[in-house]
Structure formats: C-alpha cells, structure tokens
Amino acid sequence: MNTTPLISLDKLNLHLNNRHIIQDVSFTIEENQITTLIGPNGSGKSTLVRLLLGLQRPDSGTISNRSDLRIGYMPQKLHIEPTLPLTVERFMKLAAGSRRSEIEEALAQVRVGHLLKNPMQQLSGGESQRVMLARSLLRKPQLLVLDEPVQGVDVTGQIELYELISRIRDKYRCAVFMVSHDLHLVMASTDKVICLNHHICCSGHPEKVSNDPSFTALFGAKGTANLALYSHKHNHQHDTHGDVIVDQPCKDHDHG
C-alpha cells in the first residue's frame, strides 16, 4: 500500500475581505482514514474545504495531492432550479462514465434505490444527501469530501448517515474528510479530529481532542460536558469523568 498521504496541506494562509480566514493550517489526509473538521460558525471550515478541493487558491502555502487522486465531493446543499427537470437517474448519469447497473448499485448502497425516477427537487434533505453520496461513489473515489453531510437531517437520520459513511469507508476503502458541527455524534465514527478556529486549535484522536483545554475554550464547558457524557457511555463505568457525569443529571432531577 502506498504510504504517502492522499493530500498534504502545508502552512496555508488565506485572507478574504481583509480577514485572515485561514492561518497557517497544515495537516495531511491518509488513506482509509476518517478525518472530521469541527469548529464554530465562521471559523473557516467551508473555506478550508474549498482550499482542499482546489476551488479557492491560498495566499500562501501549498497543497499537494497524490498523483491521479480521485475525489468524490458532496456539497453542503444542492439547490437545483425548479425549472430544470432532473430525475435522480439523470443526475447520477451525469457523473462521468457510469452505467445503469453501477447507478442502481450505488443508490442501493445508501438505501435510496427506490428514488431512481423521482425529480431531484422533490427529495427530502436526507434523501438528497444520500443521492449526492451515492453519486460521489460512482467516481470510485480515494477520498470523499463531505461538507456538513448531515445538514437538514433529523438526529436519528444523522446517526444513520454517519454510520453509513463509516460503512462506505470500510467497503470502498476510501478516506473521508468531513465537516461537522457536533463532535458528540461523529466521535464514534471518526479516526482523527481537527478543531479549527481560523488556525488549528488542536487535532488528533477524538478522545484526546475532547479533553484538550483549547477545545474546551472554544466550545465552552457545556459542549465538553456533552462530550464527556457521550464518551462515558462508551467507556467503562468507572471513568475519571464519572463523578461529574453522575452529578449533573441529579441536579436537574430534584425529585429523583
């Protein structure tokens, strides 16, 4: 297996409207790894995705892709003019060189096979995200870039989507780079977290990041408490966080 990273970003800087949006950002994306980018609103997450995809040029710094890197991209939201008659099937076919059987397989993979003949504009938020995910698979990507993949999807749907993304990674053996608001939902299905607030505050294994002081500073104690609660559930009962976690629900439930 090739061990050079799929993409490496080195000291990226970008100013937009006199604001220093991206400051000295460096990281790499490795094969078969799920990386989650989190950060508050306006922290430059989407801009970083645009840089990564080559849709925006940095002021300084370099981005090097492995040669012939195939990227599957799923935009944050796909707005299609109501005047454009477009069925799911036609939308899928537009992805280069795909045959009917491949399209049907990709749609079945994300469990929206029944939508083949539906107009794109009539899909719900979750359905539309799944169709886009299926479409990005048609390119047999080595890297999937997902900008807020669960936007406009209810919480149950969000968990399902994240599970789906994990399964896709295992099946297609591709790396995933995704943007998310909520670390507590993605934690179980991510290998590496990058916490961005114009610069990289902290990065690494999700457990490590959630305990990092700069993460707490960025998301506040409440956000971290949520995370602790979550990781607690998935760890052994007698965790160091245990005391804090048990205390909190009791305060809220005087009657208990």
Place this chain on the structure above:
Amino acid sequence: MADFLVRALLGGLGVAAIAGPLGAFVVWRRMAYFGDTLAHSALLGIAIGILFDINLNLAVVICCVVLALLLVSMQRRRIIATDTLLGIMAHSALSLGLVAISFFPNVRVDLMSYLFGDLLAISREDLWWIYGGGLVVMLVLIKTWDWLLAFTINEDLARVEGVPVNFVHLLLMLLVATVIAIAMKIVGVLLITSLLIIPAATARRVSNTPERMAATASLLGMVSVCLGLLASYQWDTPAGPSVVVAAALLFSISHLLPNRQ
C-alpha cells in the same frame, strides 16, 4: 406559395430550432436579462457595421460576442450587482446604437425592422447565416452538453469533477450571443429573448429530463413560427410579434393542462 414566404418559414424554423436548447439554458440559469442585454447591443452592432462597411450579420455577431466577454469579466470582478450591471449595459448599448445610427443621414436605416424584426424580408444570404450559424451552435451544444448541464446544476461540484468551468461558462455566453445575433433578423432586438424563454418555459410543463425540455422547446418554437406566419399572412399582422404572440398563447394553453413532472 410566394418565395419570400418560403424563406420566412425556413428562416423562422431554423432560428426556433436552435433557440430551443439555448432557451432552456437561459431559463435554467436565469439568464433572461443577460439575453436581453446582448440583444439590445445588437443594434450597436448594426451601427458599427454601417460605419466600417462590414457585413451587418457579422458585425452583430462580433458586437454580441464582445459584449458577452465584457460582461463575464465585469461579473467576475464583482464591481456592482449583476442585474444593475446588465441594466446599465443593455440600455447604454441600445441608446448608443440609436445615437450612432442617427449620424448616418445618407444611409436609410429601417429602425423598425431591427427593433421588431422583419421576417418577410429574409434573404437567401440570411438563410445561410441562420443555418450555418445554427449548425455550428448545435454541434457545439451536442459535444459539450454534459459539461453545460453539470455546470448548470452546481459549479463547485462540476469543477471538482474535472469540468473546465470557466471555459464552459464562456462557451455558454458565446452560444447565446451567436443565437441572438442570428435570431435578430426574425423577431428583432426587443423580442429575441421571448423566442428563447417562452418555448422553453412552456416545454418545462411537459418534460421530465433536460434533453426532453430542450427538444420540446425547439418544437414549440417551430410551431409558434408557423402559427405566427400564418396569422401574419391571413390578417396582415407584423410577422415577428405574431410569432411571439403565438408562443405566448401556447404557454398559456400549457398552463391549462394538468401538470406532469
């Protein structure tokens, strides 16, 4: 049938056929105002053609193409809001054309025929322009159809998937400019956009794929040309506006039918 009527019919049908798919893109990408701006500048092309004594069809094509390029570059630099920019360009170009034409007292320019078209005065040479230009536009469209469609659906997605987005954007502008230049003869500067968007909007009602909408728009445009010419022949109405009225009638009728997506 009289020769001039045959030529009018042939010219009208040719323009309508090519206006169909381009009109669909104008509707999908909300370029109606852009089309209008180019059309208004066509009159400036006439003035320039007379001034430099070059073929008027060629002068109009060149003028539309130059303005399209200018618009794209100004849009990219985001100097002002696009609709304001288009408004300024459209009416400045039209006025500049009118002013420039007034400087040629010796040349009798039939303004009405440029503003509203003169379908019945189509010459053999015009037919060559319509069919030659139309064929080129059609071939380019077929060759780049998937790119144009991907670009229309989502620019970022298209770019990531390797579509040369800047080139495709420019290409679409140039195609629209060319069609406007050749359609001017039929319906005139002020009515060209209607020939692009009305059949396409009607076609939307009965189409479930982009290709079907484009083909239906061509067909509806051709029907409008036939109906318009028939009315013009029957009641001696102006040919260009009659074609547009026929297209508008078809549009209204389509809205009485049950919607089929």
